[in-house]
Amino acid sequence: MRLTVLERGHRLRTKALFTLVRLVSRQPVVDAVKLALYRREFYGAGELTHEAMRGPSAWSVGDRELMAAFVSTVNQTPFCTAAHSATSRLWYGDDAKVTATLTDLQTAPIDEGLRATLGLLAKLTREHDVNPDDIRAVLAHGVSPAQISDALAVCLAFNITDRLADAFGFDLASPEAMTAGARYLLKRGYR
Known part of the structure; x- marks a missing residue:
């Protein structure tokens, strides 16, 4: 369901910001930004997402952006897959790595810890459940408990965001x- 209020329901200050963004970037404001700035109290996931994506972590920003793109691919959410794969590509400077990971996790040119973690996120996203054996399998690849926690935070944030993107029909x-948008996310984060 496409909400027309996202096109014209913002306060004057926000509309002015959108105009500035369009002038500077020469691109339209994407729907995720329109939603995030429409009713901050409704879409309070901004802080959660910022902490998951830019808070302290042993995972790089590129790794977490790849996780977001991967979860979005599992959820079949084109907008979020495109947005976060673009951000990951810019961070890594490696289009082939991102494309390969989103196409075939088993043959992607990534380290085994990241591969195991993405597999865990895929299972959680598809089945809504993981068990101690799943966690032990990721730990066996040298991923720390803190890294698993950080990856689960990314998974949570993007399972929420993907559902909103699908429900609101993000273009x-x-x-x-x-x-x-990827340049902006790398420079400013999710706030």
């Missing part, structure tokens, strides 16, 4: 708009 922006 898939152009690759140029996604790249502009």
Whole structure:
């Protein structure tokens, strides 16, 4: 369901910000930003997402962006997959690595700890359940308990965001708009 209020229901200050974004980036404001700034009290996931994606972690920003893109791929959410794969690509400077990971996790050119972690996130996203054996399998690949916790926070944030994107019918922006958004996310985070 596409909400027209996201197109024209913002306060004057927010509309001015959108105008500035369009002038500077030469790209439209993407739907995720429109939702996040429409009713901050409704979409309070901004702080949760910022902490998961930019808080202290042994995972790099690129790794966490790849996790977000991967969870979004499992959820079949095109907007979030495109947005976070663009951000991950910019961070890594490696389009092939991101594409390969989202296409075939088993043959992707990533380390085994990240592969095992993404497998855990896929299982949790699909089945809504993981067990102690699943966690032990990830730990066996050298991933720390703190890294598992951080990855689960990314999974939580993007399972929420993916469902909102699907429910509100987020438009898939152009690759140029996604790249502009990715640059912003790398510079400013999710606040």
